[in-house]
Ligand SMILES: *[C@@H]1O[C@H](CO)[C@@H](O)[C@H](O)[C@H]1NC(C)=O
Ligand SMILES: *[C@@H]1O[C@H](CO)[C@@H](O)[C@H](O)[C@H]1NC(C)=O
């Protein structure tokens with residue numbers, strides 16, 4: 001008894017000592033050099049796969065894209081103007097859509113199960129898009145948030161709770177800095193962004209509120225592009241986030257903190273939407289892409305061919321992860337809160353594929369080669385354990401006559417080639433022109449759950 005007490009006192013002392021040491025050593029300054037020196041929390045790189053959920057008042061018209069309001073009133077896009085003319089009374093305004101944002105079928109636990117089925121390790125909810133409508137009862141958005149109008153619910157709170165209690169998925173929040181039609185924002189813009197009334201009274205208080213109330217693991221910033229980080233007060237916010245906020249040790253942020261910042265500074269790089277450079281990028285990056293290739297928000301008039309096929313999706317996953325990226329796959333729920341079956345099916349298929357092949361994805365590191373030198377459409381990843389490197393070759397096509405030449409790997413006498421999800425090893429021989437020629441038994445394809453991409457596992461290579 002006494003010994004136990006002594007031990008726990010010692011342990012407490014060590015922990016406290018470590019904390020003090022940590023806190024006193026690491027204090028980030030509100031400038032990019034200091035902020036960029038913060039190591040990205042390791043969970044993010046290991047996760048690889050995230051799901052983006054784009055939901056808001058735009059899900060009501062559900063026509064065109066989530067930029068509906070802007071497209072209609074600012075760009076005066078003829079198709080959008082015509083759509084409104086044909087279907088709504090002449091004095092109908094965009095805010096009138098909010099009361100029809102019903103969310104009556106929104107069930108956060110069901111969403112959590114759907115997310116879990118995908119094998120994704122994080123989710124990013126569009127918590128406030130450029131329309132300025134927070135999906136939480138924000139104190140800074142009177143009568144224009146999901147509690148005051150429309151769903152009459154705290155969407156963010158419900159989803160965060162469900163995801164955290166039902167899954168091990170990290171919960172992240174998307175937040176648009178700008179709001180297209182906010183009068184204070186327009187006023188600041190017309191002042192050449194020399195005044196900051198919008199930032200001081202809206203953007204900043206809302207960001208602090210979001211973090212303090214929901215403690216997101218990711219803040220996925222957007223809407224930064226009209227002006228620089230100075231106007232957005234971004235470095236001050238991030239210094240607080242990294243030094244003092246309740247999420248300081250786990251939070252990850254992207255790079256969209258000002259027109260001069262994206263693709264240069266921040267936690268991980270998003271650069272542009274669908275960014276996928278195809279070559280290794282040393283700084284951690286993320287490919288955010290829509291499963292409906294024409295819109296992030298749900299479109300009632302989408303066609304089957306507009307959605308990524310499973311093969312297209314896995315190709316994107318393979319290329320992204322091989323070159324050091326994470327992939328953030330977007331789905332858009334309906335205004336009533338449904339994730340339509342095509343999205344559910346893709347996510348489930350992705351989860352099934354990852355169930356067999358996840359070893360090549362989660363926690364993987366880019367290998368010395370990203371794609372093969374001889375056979376096109378093969379992407380490599382690796383797992384490193386001490387001095388052992390296991391290489392994974394992701395095949396996006398089934399090789400003709402069951403023979404594949406891998407140009408990049410150098411075999412040793414003890415090299416083992418197998419396929420994830422299949423018992424037993426494959427015959428191989430050195431390829432005369434370099435690399436390895438692998439013979440795959442024809443039966444293999446019938447035994448695997450998904451005929452869209454396969455993973456060869458290469459152990460004991462020379463390189
Ligand atoms: C925000 O609103 C909540 C609940 O409506 C209230 O409890 C809280 O005091 C408010 N906070 C601020 C800073 O106004
Ligand atoms: C910017 O952040 C600093 C530090 O939190 C704060 O003192 C200042 O008022 C902020 N400015 C605006 C415009 O939000």
Ligand SMILES: *[C@@H]1O[C@H](CO)[C@@H](O)[C@H](O)[C@H]1NC(C)=O
Pocket residue numbers: 278371372373376377
């Ligand atoms: C694969 O890598 C090479 C460089 O080794 C590059 O030239 C080629 O475009 C890449 N292939 C694809 C499909 O991206």
